[in-house]
Amino acid sequence: MTTSGANGPYQFLSGENTPKWRGMFTDAIHRVAREVQPSLLVDQEAVRFVEELLFKILGILCAMRPRTVQDVEDYVTKTFDPQVAKWANKEAREVVDSYVASKQRKSSHGQYKPLNMPVDKVHTPLCKDVLGYRMMEPTVTCYMLGIVEYMGADILKLAGNYIRNSRQAAVISSEAVNVAMNADKVLLDFFDQDGQPIRIEEKWTDRAHMSYDELVKDVLADEAQYTRDLALILKVFQKFIEECCDAVAKDDKAQLIEDIFSNVQLVEDMATQLLGSIEDTLEMFGESGDSEEDKVPLLGACFEDPALECEFGVYETYTQSYQLAQESLQSFLRRPEVVQYIKTHANNVCTNFKEALYYVLPKLLLEPILHCFQYFDVTEYFCKSSPDTSDRTCFSEAHTSLIGLKGTMDKLCRDILPKPGSSNDQIMGYRRRGPRSTLEQLNDLQKSIDPWDDTDIAAMCSEILHEGDLNVYRGKGFGKQPTERHIFVLDSLLICCKSNASRKVEFRLKEKFHVRRMELNDLEDCEEYRNAFEVSDSLKRQSLVLVAKSENEKREWMALLTGLTTKGTFDRLLDATIRDEQRRVPLRLPTPVQYKFSEEDVVGVNIMFEEDCLSSTGVPLVKGGTLHKLVERLTYHKFADPGFVRVFLTTYRSFCDPPRFLNLLIERFRIPNPPNTEEEDEQFLLGGKSRPWMRRFRTEYVQPVQLRVMNVLRHWVEHHSYDFVETMEAELRDFLSELHNKQRMRKWSESIERLLDRRGQTHQQPHVFDVEPQALEYHLARDLSEFNIYTLHPVEVARQLTLLESEMYRAVRPSELVGSKWTGNDKETDSPNVLRFIRHSTNITSWVNSTIVETECLEERRVAAQRFIDIMATLMELNNFNGMIEILSALNSSAVHRLEQTFLELPRRLEQAKAQANELADNHMKKYKERLKAINPPCVPFMGGYLTAILFIEQGMKDMIANSECINFSKRRKVAEVTGEIQQHPGPTVQPHP
DSSP: OTTTTTEEEEOSSSSGGGGTTTTTHHHHHHHHHHHHHOOOOEEHHHHHHHHHHHHHHHHHHHTTOOOSHHHHHHHHHHHHHHHHHHHHHHHHHHHHHHHHHTTTOOOOOOOTOOSSSSSHHHHHIIIIISSOOOOOOOHHOOOOOOOHHHHHHHHHHHHHHHHHHTTSSSSSHHHHHHHHTTTTTTHHHHTTOOSSOOOOOOOOOHHHHOHHHHHHHHHHHHHHHHHHHHHHIIIIHHHHHHHHHHHOOOGGHHHHHHHTTTTTTHHHHHHHHHHHHHHHHHHHHHHSSSSSSSSSOOOOHHHHHHHTTTTTHHHHHHTTTHHOOOOHHHHHHHHHHHHHHHHHHHHHOTTTTHHHHIIIHHHHHHHHHHHHHHHHHHHHHHHOOOHHHHHHHHHHHHHHHHHHHHHHHHHTTTSSOOOOOSSSGTTTSOOOOOOOOOOHHHHHHHHTTEOOOOOOOHHHSSSEEEEEEEEEEEETTTTTTOOEEEEEEESSSEEEEEOOOTSSEEEEEEEEEEEEGGEEOOOOOSOOOOEEEEEETTTEEEEEEEEEESHHHHHHHHHHHHHHHHHHHHHHHHHHHHHHHHHHHHHOOOOTTOOOGGOOOOOOOTTEEEEEEEEETEEEEEEEOOHHHHHHHHHHHHHHHHHHHHHHHHHHGGGGGGHHHHHHHHHHHHHHOOOOOOOHHHOOOOOOOHHHHHHHHIIIIIHHHHHHHHHHHHHHHHGGEEEEEHOOOHHHHHHHHGGGOOHHHHHHHHHHHHHHHHSSOOOSSOOOOOSSSOOOTTTOOOOOGOOOOTTHHHHHHHHHHHHHHHHHHHOOGGGTTTTTTGSSSSSSHOOOOHHHHHHHHHHHHHHHHHHTTTOOOOHHHHHHHHHHHHHHHHHHHHHHHHHHHHHHHHTTTTTTTTGGGGTTHHHHHHHHHHHHHHHHHHHHHHHHHHOOOOOOOBOOHHHHHHHHHHHHHHHHHHSSSSTTTTTTTHHHHHHHHHHHHHHHSOOOOOOOOO
């Protein structure tokens, strides 16, 4: 057997090794994706691709044949990118500590992040088959998997950011992973990929011409990136400047920070609140309603409430102090002691951090002003495109309320913002997303450059960011005359051209740099040149000195290029900083005595999960749990699980009555504050400082839990309003009225109250037909008194029977099916619609049976049998399978089936119809089930098949999991799957005649 190191890294996923290793990381990848990108799904191809990359990393780590954790750490430090090595080693050390604590049966108290990778499952084959060791400490495997998991999280984070920024569907695909990696210098260098960035054609539309759904997605992505940029200002740049002040200007620290950053913290709070409100609305409406109209997220209140409360005024305050902030920043950065501190410590943060301080930070500080102007346009666009009248009113109110602020901002920004269309306008904002360049524009650019013998520009790039003229020196430029170059900056390329005098082709290619390999160096002014900077490619040993015409022009170019080259690094730096803050200030919850829902999960005792099984949204499937744990998962603070909500609301009556469930939800909503320590109480009383953990508790626990309680209430009232008898409705209304004074909850409470007001109305939308109803088929009689099986047309009998059974089918509630209530002692009150359907089917079968059997004349009996077969054939054409089975059951009953002479000399058409119906019903209705899946709704399925399936589940599975106090939720999920199938086929299959 070839072990790692003998012939290069071990090939985990090649040849005979594939069955052993393939799929081992799949569940871990889903869990990691849920942690780093909770709002996105990951498709199977992407999971497979990421797993291949992770095994490649593991093979690289195993190739150096480590014996100890220190061996792995040293190797990572020497071979990985310095910043990635720093963060990866830190993560790996912490997961090892967590792993050791878990093996010693000690609680880590949330201090360290547990590892998602299956250490115990990987350790033995890794030790024996890959490394060829007889024995190795499991902590070495844990450390390597910690590195692997960190890199996997990094890949998925970048891919998710790409998906959001490009406004694509909320699914991470293998193409998205590939594009994100190709755009990231660190990952490309690590995996040594020779391929150029892959372009996925993106459709970009100006916001003024977007549909409402497109505008919602675009605004959400923009707000998410904007809040990250604000967090970058506060958590990275402000933090560094504070550390610098502590070292060289401690006395002036408070004033300096206020002068440079003004009220950016308040701006971030406001932006975070707005983003949270938008995300809350999307979550509330994402699974709401039966009609498409009900699922449209109405964002008007998200903008109206802060606009009416003048919360956007923080932007006016920020803009008033902007010029002072810029002057204070430049003055601070020019101080000799600050310059020396930056030279000494900037690279400890990340590569090119010094350039980012001088050039990127000023552009980041301008971003709140630019973003504020977007709100003025966005509210106007939403007002025009929203499909809901009340929503348009909300946007109109918001837009009107912001008119005064817009006038003030216009006056304040006359000397701040660039004139539209100027060269600086294209690169003014750091990482501002503009229109995606079309494929034609990129192809036209390539055609204008000669010679171009590389991969097509359109295959490598998505956007032309800027173009302009700069003077160029080769090398360091000493003693040489500069030449003018026309520079094109794209998202993946920097192209240097010379104007072509022949004019056959506009430009001649002189140099090009791939952004992922490009190194940027700020040059100090000297005798040879001023306002210069150097770009180089160490792989090609190529460098140019570019000289701008002025200091301001150099700042613009450096801001753009530094932003491009440091994008991935700053994303990682921000994520690492946020993780460090979360570890320093762990999420603190109320005690179980204060709040029953904060009880710690004890797998096997109060909650259980399905083994190696995740839901369609990538969350663990709950197998069972105590009632409080199930309600906690129903409104879980870490993620939403719409599937769990649907199953719970469909089946909860089998283990909890509605009044108790309502009380549990209200109790879940009313979350007490965690207790302070004595030391915190003393500090708070003496210093008046806020408790650092309180903000995290409110944003990461209280707000999501309360939102999801409201979401559950909304779904409950909307889809199961029959639960709300008079006393329950009064209790719910009292609770909702308490929330009217809470801005974040008022719109949701009012929405639920509107649903309660409409409670008597049907939830089912009338089926809309796009054709006129067919004429009635009277056959031999038109007088009601003469109607019978012989005088009515078979087609019309089938139509009327289908209309009747369709209404009965739609009237059945899921709550009538759970627990086999139609078989219980209280069946008349618990399952009235199911019993009505059952009795109807029994009556139809008995009617067909008796009509044939009681007809004494053979010829008349043959006519009756043929007439019923004709009706059955029409029912099959109308997709009324329940009616088909009703008649077929009568024809196959012993009383009718033995009448052989009756079925002799059947017309060929009817004989084929009877055979087809029998084929659908034979072999446990296999053919019927296949046909049911293949046809498009509406239809009337055979209700008896569903009732039998539910009965088998109810009788075959216990209500409680053996040897525990956990409710068997797997049983309820299986029942809900059946009821879900029933609800997939609404609407009549024929149009009723008016």
